[in-house]
Amino acid sequence: MSRNAWIWLGVAAAALLVIIIVAVSGGDDETTETTEAAETTTTVAETTEAPEETTEAPEETTEAPEETTTTAAAAEPIRIAIVAPSASNDLAFTQSIVDAVNVIESERDIAEVAITDGTFVVEDAAAAIRDYATNGFDLVIAHGSQYGGSLQEIAPDFPETSFAWGTAADTFGLPNVFAYEAASDEGGYVMGVMGAALTESSTIGIVGPIEVGDAKLYVDGYKAGAEAADSGVTVNVNYTGSFSDVALASEAAQAHVAAGADVMTGTAQMVVGAVGVANDQGILWFGTQANQTSLAPDIVVASQVYKWEVVLREILDNMESGTLGGSTYKIDLANEGLVIEYNPDFELSDDVKALADQAIADIISGSIVPTG
């Protein structure tokens, strides 16, 4: 190869590298929001680079609070950072925490909210978590069970910073780590009761990702609810083996259709593929993690929505009184951290709604334990 060719190759490779860095950092670390929307333009550009370019980040991000705290009260408003695996608006897991922090932001004096989303690579998430802690954020939310190992290493290095980790039930015995989880089996059970009442073919299909954690809890709860309500109902469960394979989720839904299902549900971000099939075939759908009505307004009956703000309020109260971690929280039907939101455009009979209300009351009173 000639000398010229090597030079050109070098130039091209450098250019490509720059493009890739810009693209990946922009793609992964999508939004940064502050309390003052008008001031965010510069903040977005600066803080979103933080996880990728660790060495430069401190100088850049420290500018953010100067701009945003100008309008803040003197009561030391806190700064919250979120690190989450999928997109902020995925209508599922990541959106649930982003929505919750937005609610908190409207209730309390929050100086800044920074979000790094799309970090499905755990190492990227770990870099972002460490970066936010380094930059003096008061509360860093590691929103993914898979981030636990990283948090266990990082949290002891920042004793002044509070970390929240979910969905999980373990704080590693660290004084500055809170853990939070969702009793997603409870809402699953309630919607399973409705599903059993609505199915005419007596067959229900569930599309799951991998049989772990929150997803397993929801699927088990839904199945238990449907079978408890009507023992003649067959509930087929299909774990596709992936949180992200939309095409496979779509085909899993097709398999449920072939097996005779006329009511379906599913959990994790890849279910958008299954919702599409349900919509084409006129099959009823129950959503979870976020309100999925917008994906298919004709067939979504109801969604179990996570209100993490219930947990966040307690965490922030603790922080104000000087406790930076050590406790575990759970959102459930009783504390209204789990809410069943109905699709207003779907005509659900009062009888079915009454069944759901009864199931909710029974779970809150403890007379029903969904997956006990």
Next chain:
Amino acid sequence: MSDFFTEAVLIATVAGAIRLAVPLLLASLGETFGQRSGVLNLGVDGIMLLGAFAGYYTVLKTDNVWYGLLAGIAVGIGLGLASSLISVTLQAEQGISGIGVYLFGLGMSDLLFQRLVGTPVPITKFPKVDIPGLSDIPWLGRMFFQHSVVVYLAFLAVPLAMFIINRTTFGMNIRAVGENPEAADSLGVSVAAVRYATVTIGGTMAGVAGAALAIDLGIFQQNLTNAQGFIAIALVYFGAWRPLGVMAGALLYGFVNSLVLQFKTLGIIPQSWSDIAAMAPAVITILALVIVARRFRAPAALTKPFTRGT
């Protein structure tokens, strides 16, 4: 097991296999052109992702699936030309430069999606076309002849690719350049021009594959292809660089996937085994690859840049 041998389930298994095979088939047919001429493009998945986003976004804005397909083609041509520039003109190491294209597509497609769309919004899907006469055949009609229009196009591309590679002057040049670029060059064939053409064909097909996937699902999401582009590259080896072999590989992969999904749904594979069963398509494809690949030889000049007089 008796649940499986019902009309609805058997038809769904075969029809599902075909649907799952289509994006792989399109992408790997395109990659076959590049590899037959001696260029390995590992960036297929990145091109598919950008093609998928372009297709999705165009349909979202225009509500016309054909414009979406055209957008996928346009993105494929652009990235195909860029890939040619990197591998042919700049002679970059093909095993590495393609990874760069992949990462670019992965990041850029998500960035654009987040900036321009945000929350996933369903779009119009490709129309289903029942082939007159054939679609009414019991069982077979619903398995093979009641699909969306891209399914037929993808399978029509197989004989077309065979014809181009085996029966045309252009195809002869592709094979010559892939086997012995020095000899081809001495006979007046422009190695660079042939490789630019084949890599661009590969990029175009990858763009179409991505757009077809997004428009068939009616949705876009981060990393929509879930590494199908890499499976497509493996299928080119599986198919021994021949369009028919590639088609067989894509159908096998689709069929195993579809079968596993049906078995899981019906409880034939117990729930506790489902995560292991999810690996079956990849494992079976790799095993088949090991067995098949031993019998066939790769194009002699594959991954080797050509410089005249060296």
